[in-house]
Amino acid sequence: MNGAESLLRTLADAGVEVCFANPGTTELKLVGALEAVPQVRAVLGLFEGVVTGAADGYARMAGKPAATLLHLGPGLGHGLPNLHNARRANSPIVNIVGDHPTHHKSYDPPLESDIDTVARSLRGPVRRPENVAGVSQDAVSTLTEALEPPGQIATLIMPADVSWSDGVAADADGGRPVVLARPMPTVKPAVIKRIAELLRGQDESALIIGGPAGRAAGLCAASRIAAATGARVFLELHSARVEHGAGLPSFPHLGFYPDQVLRQLDGVRHVIVAGAPAPMAFFAYPGKPSCLVPDDAQTHVLAEVGEDATEALAALADLVASDHEPELVKPSRPAMPAGPLTVETWPAVIGALLPENAIVVDETISSGSGLHAATAGAPRHDVLQVCGGAMGGGMPLAIGAAVAAPHRPVIALEADGCAVYTLSALWTQARERLNITNVILNNRSYAILRxxxxxxxxxxxxxxTNALLDLANPDIDFVGLARAFGVPGSRASTAEELAEQFNQAIAEPGPHLIEALIPPIA
Amino acid sequence: MNGAESLLRTLADAGVEVCFANPGTTELKLVGALEAVPQVRAVLGLFEGVVTGAADGYARMAGKPAATLLHLGPGLGHGLPNLHNARRANSPIVNIVGDHPTHHKSYDPPLESDIDTVARSLRGPVRRPENVAGVSQDAVSTLTEALEPPGQIATLIMPADVSWSDGVAADADGGRPVVLARPMPTVKPAVIKRIAELLRGQDESALIIGGPAGRAAGLCAASRIAAATGARVFLELHSARVEHGAGLPSFPHLGFYPDQVLRQLDGVRHVIVAGAPAPMAFFAYPGKPSCLVPDDAQTHVLAEVGEDATEALAALADLVASDHEPELVKPSRPAMPAGPLTVETWPAVIGALLPENAIVVDETISSGSGLHAATAGAPRHDVLQVCGGAMGGGMPLAIGAAVAAPHRPVIALEADGCAVYTLSALWTQARERLNITNVILNNRSYAILRxxxxxxxxxxxxxxTNALLDLANPDIDFVGLARAFGVPGSRASTAEELAEQFNQAIAEPGPHLIEALIPPIA
Incomplete structure (x- = not known):
């Protein structure tokens, strides 16, 4: 067995089921190994940003890592921004990058570049097996490290000669390698008790919840705490995965702009974070603070990012809210709007029609401020947001989510400027016949920059009047782009058209794209 | 004057005329400065790979750097593969990357990443002005370093607070900063004399020419040397810019595969390199050498990459070939083929119809082996190749070339798999009304991987049968993609169709795309 097959067999035995790939010559033995190890499903992306974003979406919905397969330094470069997003989402990824053989690198051939340094910029471990005998152990270590709470990008650089060298007996690995996700560290009872005392006091408090605490158990515990203590609860600005909809508590996200957050936290004396960083500005603005904890408030950490915030919230609720039930949103749908689509009306259409058990990918940027409220009473669903601010995360995230959860409808809501970055995601959606409804919010501008x-x-x-902020001239025809990649497309400029097209897209299997024309901001 | 304007005014005063840009919030003051400094033309790309590839193409044709404008670490990441290509082409680029203010970075906001380390992986200098007073000098230094022979990617990281801070008097810079490209170091006469002696001997020699020596003067000197000494002359595998066509000497490129190069150099005892690296394999293959200098041959450096190889070749020719004239290709066109397009016939159509004074961008990969011979007798033209092997260089290179040389027809010849990487280049071509004819060689596969x-x-x-090597299912409709980005498109499956469409595209102003369907390799 060669090194490539040793790697794939080890990953398959340890439970890795999917490899999102864009291989080149240096990775061809790994392509051969993917044929020989059919337990790992190979999904081709035509651009590494699609590959890495899909791996991020997969990890969020499957709760375990996919592998990537990237071609040398340029492949890693193309994939880097969505790996950045994945890092910010704390998604575990086994990031496999092919490389030249060591002896070949010394000649500095055209594709040689510093893969190791660029991979290390992702702040995860970087391994490089020196020979075929070391591949299996490095694979286990990489997978283990990827799963290290809260999850990280663990890179395995595979020199082509290590892939192609024989030297591992077919049964060498003996059996299934034991790769267990280390449980998230628990929060000390004393910490929880101290925060319970704060909450019982007279001061106003805010509770910011993030990471896995954005799922039902964490939301319910936070709701009980709020009911008992009056604490204001917020979700972190961008959540990797948050459960939302009827039958769950609903909390607003922290705002994007400093002024919004300072208003949300006005009067608060204790800011309690649970699995989220302390409130900070996304961008800096002259004269505005970066830290958005009010001047006269203190920050308290209930759970660090990577600690078990859900369990801590539940324990905290038992201390301060033993008599309180969570406040659950009742099923309700926005009234179906009529007439031209706007930033106010499009979210209402989605809220009115969102199917059962959906996965909503949200890369709506400035067009999406009404989405959260409009979907609060819709059937329970998961929302995946782009966590690192790198554009083009959304449609690849949808691929990964759909591969991980093939029986759930996936709705990718995309700002036009972002969608252009990873257009060929549509081709992978078509090839894999994924149930994804892409809705492009096309305001023909970088509206957030305006x-x-x-x-x-x-x-x-x-x-x-500034051409650098303008996406018209020429207008981009997203319907034409979709069709060119094999995805049925349609265009909506009224709520009625969006509703009809959305219903049809959900009813039909496979991917669809709806270009929703909304006016540019005034 | 704020830091952003200080940067733009300094660059403008030093002769920088173009900024290829995809800005975000952290770069908005630089967008404002681009309005205030109209001497620098701002060209928007919808993806940073378009921005950086265009800067590469511009540098090759203008002979001086453009600026880029990239948004934080993810923008640099998206742009990294085409910066890698630019580095391999030795293209000078002033690579401007916006960053958060230093005080903001310390909060580790979502878009924070290690820009400096990733930029340094390009092996050029990385500067970061600490305050507004230092911007102008850092800009001059960056431009100077970009121009350091043979040309490099010099990065200037602009913290947003340095951009927005005021503090430079409007006339502070005093006058035009002096930024002179340092002349390429000349080769010592003793080196030239020693190589002349080799060439006068009985052993067979090969001369590999690269960099600026691929232009007329270098080609003519090499041809004289060949005529006098019998030396075989080759161009390096991928040339940043080579002049080609009737009235010039024509030499083959070194081959892509080790066996091809070993055949080209069979029997050679002296391999003389002039502005090119020694022959090496692009990829490593088991049992094949990486160094492709024959075992019984010696390598001799006439001119290092970055030294003045053209002057050295001319001096060498004067020593060994004072009585010899260069052998110039007579005008000739291939016979116009008929019937289905193939890898043999499509280059003949281009060779038959190539207009006067064209710039040909070649990212044809496995489909383009016949191009060089088919265009050898066509009207004199420049050929720009993708030098670093990162896919998606071609259509952005064409943008840069067309911006630098607006009155010359640009022909971008693109393999299908590569074209998908930087599709939104078509939008920039349309917006800027660039005279680019994109020909997509669509064989519906990663043929080189097969x-x-x-x-x-x-x-x-x-x-x-391997899906990872297959670009069909679904077929990509490049004509539809072009039209969706505002570029007229058409499809050709016969030589007659390609000829008609190519003539029409050349005759009409603005960009066009022709999808040339060629059979997948058997």
């Missing part, structure tokens, strides 16, 4: 232009006083002129 | 599958024995199966 907003920030005014906020920053970036220039004297009207931002609507 | 070839390498057999070469490597990557798996037991027929590579035509």
């Amino acid at each position: 907003q920030d232009w005014q906020r920053l006083g970036a220039g004297a002129s009207d931002p609507h | 070839q390498d599958w057999q070469r490597l024995g990557a798996g037991a199966s027929d590579p035509h």
